[in-house]
Amino acid sequence: MxxxxxxxxxxxxxxxxxxxxxxxxxxxxxxxxxxxxxxxxAAGIYNPVVLKRFTPVWHAQQQIQVAQNTFAQLSQALNLTLDYPTPICRIFHDAMEKSTWLDKSTRPDLAPYLGKTHPAGAAALHTPNGVGEVKLSGRIDVxxxxxxxxxxxxxxxxxxxxxxxxxxxxxxxxxxxxxxxxxxxxxxxxxxxxxxxxxxxxxxLQGNKGEVLRIYAPKLSLTTIAKGGVFIAPLPEVDTATYFVGATYNWTDKDEAPSASAKETLQQKLNTLIKVPYEVVSQTAGIRPTVxxxxxxxxxxxxxxxxxxxxxxxxxxxxxxxxxxxxxxxxxxxxxxxxxxxxxxxxx
Known part of the structure; x- marks a missing residue:
């Protein structure tokens, strides 16, 4: 052949x-x-901003446009919804972060991505310092x-x-x-x-182990992606109460098996962000190909x-x-x- x-x-x-x-x-x-x-x-989250430092991602707008066009073609070919565009609500850790956000949102390279700030996020989230809205973001059903x-x-x-x-x-x-x-x-x-x-x-190629959770939280009622210590992303292709929570970053462990320590870390961070009960449905791990x-x-x-x-x-x-x-x-x-x-x- x-x-x-x-x-x-x-x-x-x-x-x-x-x-x-x-x-x-x-x-x-x-x-x-x-x-x-x-x-x-992979969660499949795309966003144009490095959310730790509020800096633009390399060639972000071009890459996201190409990705959205490509997954639109795939969605049509596969008869399946794959792209879920949604803002990311970046939860501010303190007043200084909010001030930094407001300053950087006026920069020409960041103004298209850093949207308005809100005094609070969803009712089920802990957001004492408010949130900032990231535009041109979303999630692909990988x-x-x-x-x-x-x-x-x-x-x-x-x-x-x-x-x-x-x-x-x-x-x-x-x-x-x-x-x-x-x-x-x-x-x-x-x-x-x-x-x-x-x-x-x-x-x-270095390799970076990442671990993620899926949780069931019917009272969370989150329709956008939230980012604090971890990402919390709704999974509408599953149901309205299942969410992705992630992820960890481990540069030394190259074992693809899920670990109890990563689960504990993710849950500790999750517990600081949400106010409602949840159940861990699954935990998965993989080695990211990083350079x-x-x-x-x-x-x-x-x-x-x-x-x-x-x-x-x-x-x-x-x-x-x-x-x-x-x-x-x-x-x-x-x-x-x-x-x-x-x-x-x-x-x-």
Missing amino acids: HVDYLIIGQGIAGSLFAHELNQHNQTFIVIDQGAHNASKT KGSLSAMKATLMTNAQLRIASFDYAALTPIAQGWRYHDITAQHVVFCEGFGLKDNPFFNTLP IDRRPLLGEHPTQRGLYVLNGLGTRGVMLGATMAQQLYAHIQNKTPLDNAVSIARFY
């Missing part, structure tokens, strides 16, 4: 690159081991999109559930051979699994022609993914130069 592309990994990066190929009528096969990955744990794309790829015979055997990938005159597949281009979208990839494992300079990893292997990487989306996968997929596709097909900030050439 010959295809234009072989994609390794069906997380956010691999799925969005597959969508980009579909948009251009390119043939492809995706190989995914079907195991747990960080994409399946779990739903990956599941629906998997089903579509399986139906179209474009997905194989299997571990990838690097030793079986061999160069040929017009690309690469992998068992019964020949492909002109091979794109690795493996997330933290890149550390085991013999072609790209020298790239400085030392907080920029993605895109590009072709320096010596092995036709091998590419799309990785390092970190904590902003749904914001970055569509833009990075478009940029890598244009680079491969049209030789369009990659942004120096994301090209893996910066590490070679």
